Amino acid sequence: MRVAVCQLNSREDRAxxxxxxRDLLERAAAGGAKFAVLPEYVDFLGRSADAPKPEPVDGEFADFFAGAARELGLWVHAGSFHETGPDSGRTFNTTLLFAPDGERVAVYRKIHLYDVEIAGRVSYQESGTVAPGDRTVVAEVAGVPVGLSICYDLRFPELYRSLAIAGAKILVVPAAFMLHTGRDHWEVLLRARAIENQCYVLAAGQIGDHEPDRTCFGRSMIVDPWGTVVAQAPDxxxxxxxxxxxxxxEKIRVEVPSLANRRM
Known part of the structure; x- marks a missing residue:
């Protein structure tokens, strides 16, 4: 299966x-990809006050990417967007997966939220504006089981093990990983998730500066089940x-049967 990871610098201009x-998806299809992955918050990355109104999973965002998938004959993982949440103060950080006929085949809501309080340095509570999802998702892409996740989920290996146990052979990680953590942790974590679960990992990231005073690491990459980075995006x-x-x-899973030998 030929795949593509699309790297963007999404800003405040949603259109x-x-x-x-859409242009990157067209380039993916023209390059022979059957499956293309976009990054977290593909449609908007900026100040919360300027964020687009949250939408349901069958809103304009979904229509846009369903149309792209159908017109390009491409499996499209639409990164993530601000889905209408459980209350007026919170959204879901949600990814949608579309088949080449435009059908929405999966919905995943980010489970792990980045809450941190370091005196004198940083205070950030993602859970103040985003509600957590409550279920893991494995969906088939061209007959291959694919496990879904979003950004900060990457730091929680138990999520990916549960996806592998559920049959995933590909793990997808759309992200807006920060520069200061990305340069030390991004590749290490992606390769670890690939090795321990003997899966391919497709990681599509945001790149560059965004409001307010945020810089994303980029370096979108594809990692094989041995942990080898087989492709990496430039900056x-x-x-x-x-x-x-x-x-x-399958050969790796037979020769190093760690999944088969697990006791927990």
Whole structure:
């Protein structure tokens, strides 16, 4: 399966962000990809006060990417967006997966929220504006089981183990990973999730500066089940391709049977 990870610098202009995302999907399809992955908050990354009105999973955001998938004949993982939440003060951080006929085949809501309080340094409570999801999701893409996650989820290995146990052979990580943590942790964590679960990992990130005073690390990449980075994006918006060898995945699982040998 040929796949593509799309790297963006989404800002405050939603229409522009969506236009860039569509262009990258067109480039992915033209490059022979069957499955393309976009980053977290693909349609808007900026000040909360300027964020677009949250939408349901069948709103304008979904219509846009369903149309792109259908017109391009492409499996599309639409990064994530602000979904209407459980109350007036919180949204869900939600990813949607579309089949080449435009059908929405999966919805995943980010489970782990970034809450941190370090005296004199940083105070951030994602849970103040975002509600957590409550279920894991594995969906089939062209017959291959794919486990869904979003950004901060990457730091919680038990989530990915549960996806692997549920049959996932590909793990998808759309993200807006911060520069100061990304340069030390991004690749290490992605390779660890690939190795311990013997899965391919497709990680699509935001790149560059965003309001308010935020810089994302980028370095979108595709990692094989051995933990080898088989493709990595340069530090610009663009599309990065790789061909997944699912026979190699099965061979790795036979020769190093850590999933089969687990006791918990």
């Amino acid at each position: 522009r962000n969506l236009a860039v995302a 610009i918006a663009g599309v990065t391709f790789a061909d997944l060898d699912l026979d190699r995945l």
